[in-house]
Amino acid sequence: MSAASHAAGCGVVLGIVLVIFFQQVGSLDLSDLVPALEWLILGAVIGGVLGAGIGWALGRNYLSRQAVLEATPPK
């Protein structure tokens, strides 16, 4: 599994949890079905996109560092 897809999954979960957390602290109203679903989907989508981006960047960073380490001859 790639770092981007793994981080996207984490971001989706965190986005949904954040929406419910905002409802619990009183910043968001989830009493009606349609706005509540909209908020949850919005949180999931934003979290997934952000997570995928972060995971992709971290994966590239890791791979570039690994390439440098492998190219460096052992002392």
Next chain:
Amino acid sequence: MVHSPAFRALRMHSARRRVGTLATIFAIAVVALLANVPATARASPTFRASSAQPEAGAAYVVTWNGVDVSTAGTPSSALSIDFSQTASLNFNWSTGASAPVNISDARLQMYYFGFAVSTKDQVVSNSVACSSKCHIPLDWTPLSINYVLEGVYRLTASFIAPNGTTMWSENFYVKGNAPLGFVALIPIVLLLIAIYEVYGLVRSGRYAALGRKPSAPTSGTPPQVPPEAPSAPAETPAPAAAPTPEETPAAPDEGLPPSGGSS
């Protein structure tokens, strides 16, 4: 029909891409659909009772522990309440010079995700028409699951006539404080477990697909496991003890050494 491993890997890769594309299209379609719900429909859901005055001059007031609930019409102005304590509501109405109104039921409903998670009715038996200083008291203890209900909720107070029609209703918001705040995290934990289970189901299918995929060692790196032993007769004894050269059967048609040995 037997396909080569490369063909199977290619087909699996294309199938995975297709699933990803379909998932993306589905997500975009859902978001577009929800974004295109008419604003009027979102602003006034069908279950939201109307606050229209059925008769001119009639006045309806609901108080929550002495506070008029009309002052808590938005989530930001929600009444801060303790879910572990009983709330005293008073449903008052007066018709003034108009004809008296017969209210047989004072109803309080609490909504979450569009569903009434709690309904409290105070039914008046043998109700009579009333025109001034009419009131119905209602004591409400939120829910038996009040420990997990911390948050902002919309409540609806309604006056119900004997024929079942809603004479008047008002929406207001309460900010409930759970007796133990940290226990209110239980819904989040349950949601996380549910999502993880679905995720695990999806991953299990992927792992099964990967299990069928032939493992190809990368070039330049030595294999982690010893190479597969050449086909040996079925009666080859297990290497519990070091076999003598006479006991070790030779490969039938290849002169390769046994697994792990050196040539």
